[in-house]
Amino acid sequence: MSRPPGSHVITWTRATYLCAMAFAAGVAYFLIRMPYQISDDLEHMLIAQSQSAWDILVTRYATVESMRPAMWLTQNAVFELAPGGRYFATFKAVHVAELTATFLLFVRLLRVRTAVDFIALPLALVVLVGMHTFSVTIREGYPVNHFLTVLLCCMVVANLADLRPHWSHDVAAVLTCAYALFTIETGIIVWVCLVTAHAARWRGISAKGVIAATAIVLAYLVVRFAVLDVGTRTLGVTSSGYGFSVRNTGELAALFGAAPWKFYIYNVISAALTVLFSEPRAGVFQFTQFVLRGDVPAWSLVNVVVSTMATVLIAVNLIPRLRRWRQWTFERDDVLLVMFVAVLGANSAISYPYLKEVVMSPAGMFYAIALYIAVRDLLDRMRPQTSAAALWVAVPLFVLSTGWSLRAVTLAQTLRSSAFVNRNDWAAAEERQDEVRPQWRQRHRDAERLVRQLRDEVVHTPVPQPYTTPRWTRTWVDPY
Amino acid sequence: MKRAAPVKPFALAATSVLAAPALLAVAGVVLVVGAIVGWEPLWSEPQLNLAEAAALNDRGTIQRLIASGADPNARAPVRAPILKSHDIVVTPLEAAVGTRTPTTIEFLLTRGARMDSHERAVMFCLAMKDEAREIIDFLEKAATQPQADCEHVATPW
Numbered sequence: 011m012s013r014p015p016g017s018h019v020i021t022w023t024r025a026t027y028l029c030a031m032a033f034a035a036g037v038a039y040f041l042i043r044m045p046y047q048i049s050d051d052l053e054h055m056l057i058a059q060s061q062s063a064w065d066i067l068v069t070r071y072a073t074v075e076s077m078r079p080a081m082w083l084t085q086n087a088v089f090e091l092a093p094g095g096r097y098f099a100t101f102k103a104v105h106v107a108e109l110t111a112t113f114l115l116f117v118r119l120l121r122v123r124t125a126v127d128f129i130a131l132p133l134a135l136v137v138l139v140g141m142h143t144f145s146v147t148i149r150e151g152y153p154v155n156h157f158l159t160v161l162l163c164c165m166v167v168a169n170l171a172d173l174r175p176h177w178s179h180d181v182a183a184v185l186t187c188a189y190a191l192f193t194i195e196t197g198i199i200v201w202v203c204l205v206t207a208h209a210a211r212w213r214g215i216s217a218k219g220v221i222a223a224t225a226i227v228l229a230y231l232v233v234r235f236a237v238l239d240v241g242t243r244t245l246g247v248t249s250s251g252y253g254f255s256v257r258n259t260g261e262l263a264a265l266f267g268a269a270p271w272k273f274y275i276y277n278v279i280s281a282a283l284t285v286l287f288s289e290p291r292a293g294v295f296q297f298t299q300f301v302l303r304g305d306v307p308a309w310s311l312v313n314v315v316v317s318t319m320a321t322v323l324i325a326v327n328l329i330p331r332l333r334r335w336r337q338w339t340f341e342r343d344d345v346l347l348v349m350f351v352a353v354l355g356a357n358s359a360i361s362y363p364y365l366k367e368v369v370m371s372p373a374g375m376f377y378a379i380a381l382y383i384a385v386r387d388l389l390d391r392m393r394p395q396t397s398a399a400a401l402w403v404a405v406p407l408f409v410l411s412t413g414w415s416l417r418a419v420t421l422a423q424t425l426r427s428s429a430f431v432n433r434n435d436w437a438a439a440e441e442r443q444d445e446v447r448p449q450w451r452q453r454h455r456d457a458e459r460l461v462r463q464l465r466d467e468v469v470h471t472p473v474p475q476p477y478t479t480p481r482w483t484r485t486w487v488d489p490y
Numbered sequence: 491m492k493r494a495a496p497v498k499p500f501a502l503a504a505t506s507v508l509a510a511p512a513l514l515a516v517a518g519v520v521l522v523v524g525a526i527v528g529w530e531p532l533w534s535e536p537q538l539n540l541a542e543a544a545a546l547n548d549r550g551t552i553q554r555l556i557a558s559g560a561d562p563n564a565r566a567p568v569r570a571p572i573l574k575s576h577d578i579v580v581t582p583l584e585a586a587v588g589t590r591t592p593t594t595i596e597f598l599l600t601r602g603a604r605m606d607s608h609e610r611a612v613m614f615c616l617a618m619k620d621e622a623r624e625i626i627d628f629l630e631k632a633a634t635q636p637q638a639d640c641e642h643v644a645t646p647w
Binding site: 401 | 498500507510511512515535536547549550552554
C-alpha cells in the first residue's frame with residue numbers, strides 16, 4: 011500500500027519539531043536549575059518592586075547611553091504577574107518559553123522535508139547551542155533575557171517574511187521590530203532581517219510593512235540622538251579586548267585616544283572573525299596566544315578547528331551562488347544565506363565601540379542556518395556517489411559534527427559552573443546590595459523582605475559542586 | 491564466497507553528521523525524563539557540613555546551614571578529598587583557609603564565627619603552611635597582637 015502524497019513531508023516536519031523540542035528540553039533542564047547572576051537581576055527586581063509600570067516608563071525610558079523602555083516594562087510586567095511571589099519560577103518560565111519558541115522557529119525556517127534535510131538538522135541545532143555567542147546569551151537573566159528576546163524576534167520576523175503576504179504579518183513584524191529595538195540596542199538586527207528578507211524577495215511582509223518598520227527605526231534614532239541626546243558608548247567608556255588581553259578604559263584611551271576609528275575598525279573585524287573562526291574571543295586573540303606559548307588547550311583547538319571547517323564549508327557553498335545574487339535572483343536557501351551575510355555585517359558594525367560576545371548572538375544563530383544549508387547540500391551531492399574517494403568526505407564531516415557537539419556539551423558545563431558561582435553571590439545578597447546601592451532599603455518598605463526571600467530561594471536551590479566535576483573535563487570544556 | 495556489501499559513501503557521511511548531535515538530542519530527552527523520576531546525574535549536590543562547605547568556598551550552603559541552626563564554630567569532619575587526601579576534623583574557619591582567599595572567612599565572621607587568639611594562630615599557621623598569601627595578609631591586617639610562632643601551634647594539617 012502506497013503512502014498518500016505529502017505524508018513523508020509531514021513525517022519529517024513532525025520529526026523536526028520533536029528534535030528541536032529535545033534540544034530545547036536539554037538546555038532548559040540546566041537553565042531551570044541554574045540561579046541567575048545577582049548583578050542586574052536583583053537590582054532590576056528591586057526597581058520593579060518599588061516602581062509602577064508608569065513610573066518606570068516615565069523615569070527610565072532613557073538612561074545614560076541606553077534607551078530601553080520595553081526592557082523595563084517587560085521586567086515589570088513579569089514581576090507583577092508572578093503568582094504568589096514566585097519570581098524566579100516566573101522569570102525562568104519566560105526564559106524557557108523564549109528558548110523553546112526560538113528553537114521551533116529556527117527549525118521551521120530550515121524547512122526540513124526529506125531524510126537528507128533531517129540528517130543535517132541536529133548538526134544545525136548543536137551549532138546553534140554550541141556557538142560561544144549563544145552560551146553567553148543563554149546563561150544570564152536580567153531577569154528577562156533580552157538578548158534571547160532579540161534572537162526570538164529575529165526568528166519571528168524571518169518566519170513572517172517566509173509566509174504568504176497578509177496584512178497581519180505586516181502588523182506583527184512592525185510591532186516585533188519596535189519591541190526589539192526598544193528592548194535593547196542589538197534589536198536593530200531584527201530590522202536588518204526584515205529588510206534583507208524583503209530585498210531578497212520574500213514577500214510575507216509587504217513593502218508597506220518594511221517602510222513602517224524603517225520609519226520606527228528612524229524615529230528611534232532621531233529621538234535617541236537628536237531629542238534626548240542619549241548617545242552611545244564610545245571609546246573609553248568600558249573595557250574591551252585588544253590584542254592579547256582585555257584593556258581597561260585608561261589603556262584604551264592611551265592607545266587610541268587620538269584615532270578611535272582604528273579601535274572601531276579592529277572591533278568590527280574582530281566581531282565578524284569571532285563568529286566565523288571562534289578567534290578572537292571578545293577581542294582577545296586567545297588561541298593565537300596559546301599557540302605562541304606552545305600550550306593549546308584541547309577546547310580552544312576544537313573551537314577554532316570546527317569553526318574554520320564550518321566557515322570553509324559555508325564559503326564553498328555560498329560562492330557559486332554569487333552569480334545568481336548579482337542578477338538579483340534568489341532561491342529559498344539564497345535568502346537565508348543573504349540574511350546570514352547581512353546579519354553578520356550589521357552585527358559586526360554595531361559592535362564597533364567594544365566587544366561583547368553576546369552582542370554577536372544573532373549572527374551566530376544565522377551562522378548555524380548557513381552551515382545547515384552547506385552540509386545538507388553536500389550530503390545531497392554525495393547521494394549518487396559510489397567511489398571510495400567519496401568516503402573520505404565522511405572524515406571531516408565526523409570531525410565537524412563531533413567537535414560542534416562537544417561545544418554544545420560545553421554549554422551544559424558552563425551552566426553548571428555558573429550555578430555554583432551565582433548561588434555563592436546570592437548568599438551575600440544584602441552585603442552586596444549595601445555596597446553597590448547603599449540606599450536600597452529605603453526604596454520600598456518590603457525591599458529587605460524581597461531580598462531575603464530571593465536569597466533564601468537561591469541558597470535552597472541545589473547546584474552541582476565544582477569539585478565533583480572530573481578534572482579531565484577541564485581540558486575539553488571551554489571555561490569562557 | 492559471499493562478498494560483503496560495499497559501504498555507501500552517503501550512508502557513512504550521513505552517519506558521521508548525525509551520530510554525535512543525535513546522541514545529544516537523546517541525552518536531552520533522557521535528562522528531562524530522568525528529572526521527572528528523580529534521577530539527576532548531572533545536577534546532584536552532595537550533603538555537606540559547615541566545615542566542608544567552608545573548605546569548598548560554598549557560601550550558599552554556609553548561609554543555608556547557619557540559617558537552619560548550624561554552629562559556625564563547631565568542629566566537623568571534612569571528607570577526603572575535599573581538603574586533603576584523608577578525612578580531617580576542623581572548624582569552618584580553619585577549613586576556609588584551604589580556599590586560599592579570605593572571602594569565605596569574612597563571610598563566616600559576619601555570620602557568627604569567632605576568631606579568638608588560638609583560632610587565629612591556627613589559621614595563620616595553616617596559611618603559612620599552604621603559602622596562602624591572601625589569607626596571611628588578611629590575618630596580619632586584622633591582627634591586634636604579634637602572630638604566633640608556628641613551631642608551637644598544633645595544626646590539623
